[in-house]
Amino acid sequence: MGQKTLxxxxxxxxxxxxxxxxxxxxxxxPEVHPKLATWQCTTSGGCVEQDTSVVLxxxxxxFHTSDNTTSCTTSEGIDSTLCPDQATCAENCVxxxxxxxxxxxxTSGSSLTLKQFVKDSEGKINSVSPRAYxxxxxxxxxxxxxxxxxxxxxxxVSTLPCGENAALYFSEMSATGGRNEYNxxxxxxxxxxxDAQCPIQTWNxxxxxxxxxxxxxxxxxxxxxxxxxxxxxxxxxxxxxxDKAGCGFxxxxxxxxxxxxxxxxxxxxxxxxxxxxFITDDGTTTGSxxxxxxxxxxxxQKIPSAxxxxxxxxxxxxxxxxxxxxxxxxxxxxxxxMVMALSIWNDxxxxxxxxDSGDNGPCTETEGDPANIVAEHPNAQVVLSNIRWGxxxxxxxx
Numbered sequence: 001m002g003q004k005t006l007x008x009x010x011x012x013x014x015x016x017x018x019x020x021x022x023x024x025x026x027x028x029x030p031e032v033h034p035k036l037a038t039w040q041c042t043t044s045g046g047c048v049e050q051d052t053s054v055v056l057x058x059x060x061x062x063f064h065t066s067d068n069t070t071s072c073t074t075s076e077g078i079d080s081t082l083c084p085d086q087a088t089c090a091e092n093c094v095x096x097x098x099x100x101x102x103x104x105x106x107t108s109g110s111s112l113t114l115k116q117f118v119k120d121s122e123g124k125i126n127s128v129s130p131r132a133y134x135x136x137x138x139x140x141x142x143x144x145x146x147x148x149x150x151x152x153x154x155x156x157v158s159t160l161p162c163g164e165n166a167a168l169y170f171s172e173m174s175a176t177g178g179r180n181e182y183n184x185x186x187x188x189x190x191x192x193x194x195d196a197q198c199p200i201q202t203w204n205x206x207x208x209x210x211x212x213x214x215x216x217x218x219x220x221x222x223x224x225x226x227x228x229x230x231x232x233x234x235x236x237x238x239x240x241x242x243d244k245a246g247c248g249f250x251x252x253x254x255x256x257x258x259x260x261x262x263x264x265x266x267x268x269x270x271x272x273x274x275x276x277x278f279i280t281d282d283g284t285t286t287g288s289x290x291x292x293x294x295x296x297x298x299x300x301q302k303i304p305s306a307x308x309x310x311x312x313x314x315x316x317x318x319x320x321x322x323x324x325x326x327x328x329x330x331x332x333x334x335x336x337x338m339v340m341a342l343s344i345w346n347d348x349x350x351x352x353x354x355x356d357s358g359d360n361g362p363c364t365e366t367e368g369d370p371a372n373i374v375a376e377h378p379n380a381q382v383v384l385s386n387i388r389w390g391x392x393x394x395x396x397x398x
Contacts (some may be wrong), residue, residue, distance in 0.1 A: 002197060002277055002281050028062075028083045028204070028210075028317060028380055029096045030097050032097065033055050033188075033282070034054050034105060036134070036387075038134065039388040039395075041395045042332050048390055051137040051206075055135045055190045057131045057190040057193055058185075058190040061188075061189070062095070062100070065082065065093060066096075070082070071191075072092065072093035077202055078153075083208065085208060089142065089182070090183070095144075095189050098385055103122040103128055103130050104116065105130050107144060110385050111386075113382070114342060114344040114381060115128065115344070116128070116345075127346075132341070132342050134296075135188070137161055139186075140177075140187050141173065141177065141340075142390060143337030145337045147183065147285050147286070147289060147331050147332075148186055148280045148392070150277040150390070150391070150394070151222060151387075151389045151395070152273060152387075153168065153386055154271055154272070154273050155272065155346065157226055157227050157268055157382055158271075159227070159382075160227050161226060161228070161376070162225040162226060162352070162357070163347070164345075164352070165343075165347070165352055166223060166226065166343075166384075167224050167225075167341070169220060170222070171194055171217055171219050171338060172339070173193060173217065173338070177189070178203075178205035179206060191206045192205050192206050195216075195219045196214070197218065198240060200215070216241075217236055217237060218242075218325075218330060218333035218338070220233075221234070221246070224355060227268040227269070228262075229252055229260065229356035229362070229363070232248060232249055232276065232313070233246035233248060234246060235324075236324075236326060238325055241323070241324055247318035248319065250360055250361075253377035257362070260306070261305040265303060267308075272297065272303070273386075274293065275296070276294050277292070277293045286335065288294050288328045289332075290315055290327070291327075293311065293312040294311040325351065340347060342384060344380075344381070348369075351369050
């Protein structure tokens with residue numbers, strides 16, 4: 001995921017919502033998770049609907065004293081007087097539920113819409129860049145064990161211009177979000193985020209991060225896309241040593257500049273289905289990950305690959321990642337279980353050039369400036385739907 005950091009995801013929101021989380025749930029706004037139908041599939045039994053919902057990341061929430069009179073944050077982050085340590089912070093401060101629509105998140109059946117911008121009550125357009133996780137009925141994150149399995153979903157990126165990034169990816173977060181005696185909300189309030197960029201957050205796996213350590217973990221990027229470019233990338237880690245650049249597959253970067261985009265082979269002006277398979281050396285769910293493959297379906301037809309050998313990432317092609325565990329290490333994380341993250345964001349520093357400009361896409365170096373996006377594309381959003389996972393060749397008929 002290259003340039004993606006926590007700060008990049010919510011750079012605009014920082015001005016109004018400091019990135020910090022109090023640890024006990026408050027009572028002002030009920031936390032009601034939007035339902036999102038998903039399916040787990042087998043070749044023998046078909047697809048079974050799951051009782052799942054989405055939960056907003058805790059860094060996007062309101063944190064205040066339990067009497068609702070004082071914010072527990074300042075313009076620089078946590079109020080060290082109210083929160084000198086975790087136990088004291090839990091005594092003094094609470095985390096609130098959220099209004100999901102005003103956070104840019106809407107669901108309907110199996111469809112999830114993530115909006116980059118939302119108008120407030122005064123008609124002002126605010127950049128909200130939501131990030132959410134898939135939550136199970138038990139209040140913990142759904143743990144995806146995808147080694148030797150596949151994942152499919154439908155996606156509509158037609159309104160996303162250069163500089164936007166619609167992301168669906170997996171991070172090896174704790175299933176509980178680091179729930180503990182001081183953080184009783186845990187995953188129910190979106191805590192515990194980590195990724196291979198090792199963001200330094202106020203809270204690290206549900207615990208006050210007084211040591212300012214990076215929140216590092218294995219990360220597998222399935223979708224990073226707008227209407228002009230897309231990539232999928234493993235970011236393995238050994239401890240806190242992570243492959244931040246990753247070894248990804250981008251059709252444009254691989255030389256096929258007429259493959260992905262509006263009106264091209266994979267026509268991004270219309271919805272399409274994305275299928276990612278995690279192939280092991282022995283065909284089992286316990287073998288070593290040898291290849292990550294990708295294909296697309298649109299209008300009921302399987303789309304030809306972008307390159308003759310097929311769209312995929314092999315262990316040999318990613319040998320540069322061996323210092324971080326390589327593709328095999330990524331597979332071990334997929335076997336243990338990872339959390340699905342879903343987000344939309346733009347980048348005021350690099351303008352997302354690493355994804356869609358130069359050798360990686362047709363966009364100019366300045367086209368992805370967030371100031372341009374809000375002026376010209378205030379309705380930028382991604383729609384993700386029909387999320388299914390399970391046995392190879394069990395989730396899609398094409």
